[in-house]
Amino acid sequence: MTRLSVNINKIATLRNARGGNNPDVVKVALDCERFGAQGITVHPRPDERHIRYQDVLQLKEVVTTEFNIEGNPDERFIELVTRVRPEQVTLVPDAVDAITSNAGWDTVKHRMHLTNLVNHFQRLGIRVSIFVDADDAMVRGAKETGTDRIELYTEPYAAHYAENREAAIAPFVQAAKVAQELGLGLNAGHDLSLENLRYFHQNIPGLLEVSIGHALICDALYFGLENTIQLYLKELE
Numbered sequence: 001m002t003r004l005s006v007n008i009n010k011i012a013t014l015r016n017a018r019g020g021n022n023p024d025v026v027k028v029a030l031d032c033e034r035f036g037a038q039g040i041t042v043h044p045r046p047d048e049r050h051i052r053y054q055d056v057l058q059l060k061e062v063v064t065t066e067f068n069i070e071g072n073p074d075e076r077f078i079e080l081v082t083r084v085r086p087e088q089v090t091l092v093p094d095a096v097d098a099i100t101s102n103a104g105w106d107t108v109k110h111r112m113h114l115t116n117l118v119n120h121f122q123r124l125g126i127r128v129s130i131f132v133d134a135d136d137a138m139v140r141g142a143k144e145t146g147t148d149r150i151e152l153y154t155e156p157y158a159a160h161y162a163e164n165r166e167a168a169i170a171p172f173v174q175a176a177k178v179a180q181e182l183g184l185g186l187n188a189g190h191d192l193s194l195e196n197l198r199y200f201h202q203n204i205p206g207l208l209e210v211s212i213g214h215a216l217i218c219d220a221l222y223f224g225l226e227n228t229i230q231l232y233l234k235e236l237e
């Protein structure tokens with residue numbers, strides 16, 4: 001079974017545009033769960049342009065499905081995750097000025113750093129996932145860190161889906177097979193959408209979780225949040 005974790009960053013972006021509490025990210029998280037989402041993902045960034053560190057503390061009190069905190073493991077992020085103890089932390093190598101995540105880790109170059117982080121979070125009982133490109137060497141490098149899972153960075157798949165979906169998915173199938181051989185759990189995310197999700201799900205062996213934000217929240221403008229979550233869940237059947 002592949003779980004759907006809804007990334008609610010974009011709800012916070014909308015809220016922050018006016019400075020009040022509309023929409024209320026805590027209420028939206030609870031509604032996502034009520035509408036069938038099997039997890040809630042947040043990706044706090046140092047400038048707090050969408051999800052704020054305070055939101056993460058409040059969400060922890062109410063989220064009853066899997067809570068997944070993604071982000072660049074700088075000092076403040078490590079402190080936050082250590083305090084909140086979500087079910088899963090996803091380590092993402094974001095540049096400080098990145099508009100959004102745009103690459104996976106070089107797990108060979110950063111092996112020691114990642115290994116220390118994995119040990120730290122696992123000791124607290126937090127499942128660790130490492131964000132990687134669909135590249136055999138990076139998947140193998142991730143295994144060396146002791147991580148529980150990897151999250152495949154799916155933007156290249158999404159970007160090339162329309163022109164040639166077989167070619168677009170090929171490196172992801174290969175990376176998923178390597179992860180399976182190595183006994184690594186497999187998540188995926190970035191730019192997954194109603195257009196490209198079903199094909200990804202049908203072709204990727206052992207896909208445990210997808211985290212989806214941008215496209216899902218955009219679709220909710222047209223279909224409503226409840227219908228949209230149902231539509232995404234149908235793609236994962």
Ligand SMILES: CC(=O)[C@@H](O)[C@H](O)COP(=O)(O)O
Nearest residue numbers: 009043070092100101189190
């Ligand atoms: C790791 C990943 O692919 C997503 O979490 C994405 O980076 C969301 O972050 P933004 O909402 O800031 O784009």
Ligand SMILES: NCC(=O)COP(=O)(O)O
Nearest residue numbers: 007189190191211213214
């Ligand atoms: N890990 C990916 C994620 O949480 C959402 O990415 P996107 O759907 O906003 O591109």
